[in-house]
Amino acid sequence: MNKLNKNQKLTVRRFMDVADTNDEVGAIQALKDASWNMDAAFEYYFYSARSRSSKKSTTNATGITAMFDSYKVQDNQEEERIEAEGIIRFLENLGVDPMDPVTLVLSMKMDAETMGKYTKEEFNRGMMMMECDSMDKLKEKIGALRKELTRPSSFKDVYEFTFGFAKEPNTKALALETAVGLWKVLMTDKWCFTDEWCDFLERSHGKAISNDTWSQVLQFSTQVGENLQSYDPNDAWPYLIDEFVEAKLEEKK
Incomplete structure (x- = not known):
């Protein structure tokens, strides 16, 4: 939530209070999908919740961890993370140029805080949101992520995210x-x-x-x-x- 402005953060908290939920990621996504209209966001959120409950998620946390471990820095620091070299290998294996703007969409899905680094928490959050527990699944998702750059509201989200990220x-x-x-x-x-x-x-x-x-x-x-x-x-x-x-x-x- 650190990438939101003050009014948006207040709206998220108000939404979560009214919806009686601790699902901050879902609340933010619903509000973004509804262009920050509270009434519309509730419809998005509860429709999404019904959809999620009607089908069992097949996203495997173990698979996500294996993905992360393939690229993370191998050292003794407490924070597990992927840094620049690992990110470049990660993108190469996805078939994505590091200068492709879709990399910023990926980073936004993770709500990554710092350019050139993905923490384990950020990586897991992004992969779970995108329902990708393997590189093959993520490769299939790139086209949809790229389309977000063609929609004005989604592009604006990516653009605004980029300032704080970079x-x-x-x-x-x-x-x-x-x-x-x-x-x-x-x-x-x-x-x-x-x-x-x-x-x-x-x-x-x-x-x-x-x-x-x-x-x-x-x-x-x-x-x-x-x-x-x-x-x-x-x-x-x-x-x-x-x-x-x-x-x-x-x-x-």
């Missing part, structure tokens, strides 16, 4: 180099100005990216899109977006 622990902003790399992974096929935006930041900004700027870039890309003439400076965009538009309009003169 920033350094105990920091409030995302390193510019990291932000630029992730924008190119997530936005190149969705926003025609992605490369120009990244070039502008590297040339004129050179500082870390705030959560507000990160979030507003997605909104700007859908609201203003390819036609900068529809840009309204009175819409209170972050100053970086204002400066970018001014620079682009100046180029057209």
Whole structure:
């Protein structure tokens, strides 16, 4: 729940109180599926619960543990985890390029906290949610995960998750180099100005990216899109977006 904003966290707690449940993961998923509408979320949640109870889960926890153990760091630290090298092998065995945005969907399903690391708890949570206890089952799921990137509401969830996932622990902003790399992974096929935006930041900004700027870039890309003439400076965009538009309009003169 650490990736949710304050209002969303309050909504989750209120939902769980009313539904009389300790199922935080299910509550969050129902609220996301219902676009944070409480009434609709209850329908999603209880329909899902009936569906789960009507068929016995075939997801094998032992299989998930075996998957995790194949990639985890072999050391004596108390925390069991998969780090960068293991994640790369994991993705290679899935047939997924590390630069493929579907890797961010996978990480979101685990509710992973830190880029470059999956804890055992995170890995187990994600595999149970996706009902995958083998690499073969997970390979079959990749197509469905990829489709989430094509649905605006699901893509927004992935995009917003990515900021907290990718920033350094105990920091409030995302390193510019990291932000630029992730924008190119997530936005190149969705926003025609992605490369120009990244070039502008590297040339004129050179500082870390705030959560507000990160979030507003997605909104700007859908609201203003390819036609900068529809840009309204009175819409209170972050100053970086204002400066970018001014620079682009100046180029057209």
